[in-house]
Amino acid sequence: MDRFAWTSGLLELGETLVVQQRGVRLYDGEEKVRFDSGVLLLSTHRLIWRDQKNHECCIAIPLSQVVFIEEQAAGIGKSAKIVVHLHPASSNKEPGPFQSSKYSYIKLSFKEHGQIEFYRRLSEEMTQRRWENMPTGQTIQVNKDPWAGRIRAVGIVGIERKLEEKRKETDKNISEAFEDLSKLMEKAKEMVELSKSIANKIKEKQGDITEDETIRFKSYLLSMGIANPVTRETYGSGTQYHMQLAKQLAGILQTPLEERGGIMSLTEVYCLVNRARGLELLSPEDLVNACKMLESLKLPLRLRIFDSGVMVIELQSHNEEEMVASALETVSEKGSLTADEFAKLVGMSVLLAKERLLLAEKMGHLCRDDSVEGLRFYPNLFLTQS
Amino acid sequence: MHRRGVGAGAIAKKKLAEAKYKERGTVLAEDQLAQMSKQLDMFKTNLEEFASKHKQEIRKNPEFRVQFQDMCATIGVDPLASGKGFWSEMLGVGDFYYELGVQIIEVCLALKHRNGGLITLEELHQQVLKGRGKFAQDVSQDDLLRAIKKLKVLGSGFGIIPVGGTYLVQSVPAELNMDHTVVLQLAEKKGYVTVSEIRTSLKWEAERAKQVLEHLLKEGMAWLDTQAAGEPQYWLPALFTELYSQEITPEEAKEAIP
Numbered sequence: 001m002d003r004f005a006w007t008s009g010l011l012e013l014g015e016t017l018v019v020q021q022r023g024v025r026l027y028d029g030e031e032k033v034r035f036d037s038g039v040l041l042l043s044t045h046r047l048i049w050r051d052q053k054n055h056e057c058c059i060a061i062p063l064s065q066v067v068f069i070e071e072q073a074a075g076i077g078k079s080a081k082i083v084v085h086l087h088p089a090s091s092n093k094e095p096g097p098f099q100s101s102k103y104s105y106i107k108l109s110f111k112e113h114g115q116i117e118f119y120r121r122l123s124e125e126m127t128q129r130r131w132e133n134m135p136t137g138q139t140i141q142v143n144k145d146p147w148a149g150r151i152r153a154v155g156i157v158g159i160e161r162k163l164e165e166k167r168k169e170t171d172k173n174i175s176e177a178f179e180d181l182s183k184l185m186e187k188a189k190e191m192v193e194l195s196k197s198i199a200n201k202i203k204e205k206q207g208d209i210t211e212d213e214t215i216r217f218k219s220y221l222l223s224m225g226i227a228n229p230v231t232r233e234t235y236g237s238g239t240q241y242h243m244q245l246a247k248q249l250a251g252i253l254q255t256p257l258e259e260r261g262g263i264m265s266l267t268e269v270y271c272l273v274n275r276a277r278g279l280e281l282l283s284p285e286d287l288v289n290a291c292k293m294l295e296s297l298k299l300p301l302r303l304r305i306f307d308s309g310v311m312v313i314e315l316q317s318h319n320e321e322e323m324v325a326s327a328l329e330t331v332s333e334k335g336s337l338t339a340d341e342f343a344k345l346v347g348m349s350v351l352l353a354k355e356r357l358l359l360a361e362k363m364g365h366l367c368r369d370d371s372v373e374g375l376r377f378y379p380n381l382f383l384t385q386s
Numbered sequence: 387m388h389r390r391g392v393g394a395g396a397i398a399k400k401k402l403a404e405a406k407y408k409e410r411g412t413v414l415a416e417d418q419l420a421q422m423s424k425q426l427d428m429f430k431t432n433l434e435e436f437a438s439k440h441k442q443e444i445r446k447n448p449e450f451r452v453q454f455q456d457m458c459a460t461i462g463v464d465p466l467a468s469g470k471g472f473w474s475e476m477l478g479v480g481d482f483y484y485e486l487g488v489q490i491i492e493v494c495l496a497l498k499h500r501n502g503g504l505i506t507l508e509e510l511h512q513q514v515l516k517g518r519g520k521f522a523q524d525v526s527q528d529d530l531l532r533a534i535k536k537l538k539v540l541g542s543g544f545g546i547i548p549v550g551g552t553y554l555v556q557s558v559p560a561e562l563n564m565d566h567t568v569v570l571q572l573a574e575k576k577g578y579v580t581v582s583e584i585r586t587s588l589k590w591e592a593e594r595a596k597q598v599l600e601h602l603l604k605e606g607m608a609w610l611d612t613q614a615a616g617e618p619q620y621w622l623p624a625l626f627t628e629l630y631s632q633e634i635t636p637e638e639a640k641e642a643i644p
Binding site: 067068070173174176177178180181182184185187188189190191192194195197198201213216217220222223224225226227241265266267270271274275279280281282283284285286287288305308309310311350351370371372374375 | 416418419421422423425426428429430432433436439440443447449450453454457458460461462463464465466467468469470471472473474475480481484485487488491492498536537538539540541542543558559600603604606610
């Protein structure tokens with residue numbers, strides 16, 4: 001409750017009212033406070049509480065102080081609540097009703113209901129963060145002092161008390177987790193800023209940067225999960241890691257590819273490789289970036305992208321165009337085939353069967369019959385019987 | 387009064403100044419890289435500390451995962467970009483989502499013959515939970531959506547289509563444009579849609595409605611019921627699975643298509 005500040009309750013310029021609810025009681029963490037009956041207002045910038053009996057008594061907290069909100073269902077004799085986890089109060093906060101607090105969260109108790117709508121609107125405002133676009137008054141800085149103060153476990157007298165304690169403990173743990181997460185994110189943000197600054201330097205130099213520096217920079221970006229802001233090279237965001245990965249893949253996939261007619265879709269590869277690894281799995285992007293390097297590293301596999309966007313790995317020795325010739329034979333034998341039928345006959349996945357038939361069509365060997373019954377391919381008689 | 391140089395001499399001086407600036411630029415970049423390297427090490431330590439205290443929270447608490455992901459997105463960091471990233475290595479977020487990706491691919495593949503490659507998020511959620519077994523970590527719909535977004539890059543047509551209050555997950559490279567999406571959204575209410583309904587609700591001509599419905603039929607995402615009273619109904623198997631609980635084999639599926 002020490003994050004609240006006294007306020008006139010008047011909306012600032014650029015601040016809009018979103019929703020309000022009567023009959024709301026405030027809690028400092030788990031403890032009731034004297035603000036027991038008021039109107040709770042949600043604006044684009046703040047959470048405001050005004051006493052229903054004494055309109056002069058009005059307090060507010062900026063939405064930027066909110067880390068996270070959760071719902072707490074009603075119980076017997078207990079109203080539904082919204083738990084609001086907060087950043088530590090900043091040192092330059094306006095004076096408020098409490099100088100200090102043991103808790104880093106408050107609860108809003110809806111004695112006259114309305115919590116569902118309020119929660120929904122509050123969630124929306126937290127997502128949209130409209131206060132960032134329309135700053136009013138001072139910006140509140142996140143206090144960097146570590147949060148001190150712990151709840152002493154009160155004597156336990158019965159199962160209900162035990163559960164209460166456990167819930168308080170969980171709430172406290174989550175609050176701590178969020179505190180720590182916020183601080184961590186502040187540091188991560190600094191890394192992002194630094195990487196942007198370096199990226200600008202690289203752009204300015206336009207080719208004067210050394211290979212080594214580029215490689216180092218890319219690997220730093222990879223570690224942090226920051227997208228490469230510099231160039232669009234053919235390797236994508238390939239790094240040393242991806243090069244090594246490409247070589248590993250060439251080893252792992254040789255046999256499976258041979259077993260599957262020399263070609264596999266990238267989704268198949270993703271599943272195969274990750275199932276085999278069990279731990280330290282590859283991200284889809286890792287796989288794609290590694291595969292993009294296969295050809296340039298002169299490995300016996302290559303990445304191929306069909307017109308439809310479907311991506312496959314082929315053995316270098318595999319020649320899809322040759323396979324088309326045999327596909328044509330198969331289709332001719334049967335008169336006509338759909339992708340499903342062809343897939344079954346040849347023992348391929350439907351995805352790849354369709355790509356092969358489409359390629360055959362592109363090369364002029366097959367014609368399509370596109371109807372509601374499906375896509376059916378016929379030998380192109382226009383070509384052969386002219 | 388000293389006149390400022392304008393001639394060749396001045397230009398040469400300017401070039402020299404620029405070159406020196408660029409050179410300094412080299413030194414600055416090197417410095418910053420070194421600085422980044424140091425900060426990276428520090429960050430790694432901070433992350434390790436965070437992980438030692440809160441790694442469990444991420445694993446057990448879907449809400450916390452959402453917050454974590456949102457915060458990362460806000461500052462411009464993708465914790466799931468690479469398995470080699472710090473986030474993945476130390477918090478274990480990577481493995482969680484990448485494994486989920488594998489499970490999603492497998493479920494979609496298994497059910498494709500029935501629904502043409504379209505499935506509701508609810509059904510996908512149920513099937514994935516079933517596959518994971520009783521003792522596995524809890525997985526939320528938000529988790530599924532994030533895993534699917536990552537799968538898009540593999541090129542096999544994974545996509546998310548908002549319908550009604552939920553989502554349809556596409557897992558085939560079929561082209562679904564705005565027209566198709568809108569008709570899917572219309573069909574979501576009852577599980578099927580008719581040409582008249584499309585004409586009334588969307589104010590389209592019959593031809594446009596028929597084209598869209600035929601495309602969905604061709605892709606196997608819609609089934610035609612010509613025996614319905616009144617006019618033919620186009621059903622989406624992705625949507626009526628709650629009513630239709632028995633498993634269908636690929637053969638039966640084929641027979642159901644006209």
